């Protein structure tokens with residue numbers, strides 16, 4: 001779907017590329033077989049696969065938090081934003097102070113921090129909650145604060161590890177729409193790990209289906225719907241067909257013995 005993405009139209013930008021990466025942990029656990037992944041600016045690639053197949057390991061390698069046992073991280077943008085399933089907010093800090101945290105750690109001057117945090121909170125629709133503490137927010141709102149914290153730091157690539165996993169269907173669909181809009185506004189490579197095949201199909205340009213551990217890519221499926229995608233797409237037979245195809249590949253991949 002590269003030809004339909006905003007970045008492709010504007011000539012690219014930073015890429016994220018992993019070539020043949022595998023991971024065997026020190027205790028001998030083979031987590032990841034050879035995985036090759038290339039994501040251009042403005043592309044969102046989703047990774048689906050059975051529990052424990054190495055999806056988080058793959059993201060950690062892409063982020064430079066973990067060294068691969070073999071293979072290489074060919075290109076990784078310098079500033080990578082990592083969004084975890086748990087929003088991990090500091091309860092004693094206000095929403096704004098949480099959003100400022102990464103910038104504070106980088107030594108960004110106070111006035112600039114304020115300004116960027118304010119803009120990020122507006123982007124995720126939480127400007128009026130800047131002075132609240134996380135405890136006063138719903139789960140979906142906390143996740144939006146976490147997203148705002150990452151965006152305010154203005155990373156060149158986004159890695160999202162099941163960021164909406166703990167939320168109800170409607171909230172996660174809303175946040176998915178927000179994520180799509182944010183990527184369209186500022187194209188950068190994004191990789192989303194999700195357990196929801198429908199979420200992967202709706203948000204992504206490409207979906208990678210992984211086998212059981214040690215995970216390898218059993219299918220690379222380009223999603224044939226142009227961006228921006230309307231919510232009504234989810235209710236169409238064409239979309240249901242893509243989801244059914246992905247689900248079939250996922251189940252066949254789970255059954256394969258590596």
Ligand SMILES: Nc1ncnc2c1ncn2[C@@H]1O[C@H](COP(=O)(O)OP(=O)(O)OP(=O)(O)O)[C@@H](O)[C@H]1O
Nearest residue numbers: 025027029031050051052053054055056057058213
């Ligand atoms: N630091 C570690 N040391 C040893 N084994 C690990 C370590 N981290 C992860 N593993 C193992 O590697 C395998 C892959 O884990 P990983 O968290 O990457 O999978 P996942 O696909 O993200 O799982 P889930 O979907 O359940 O979150 C699992 O068997 C896990 O127990």
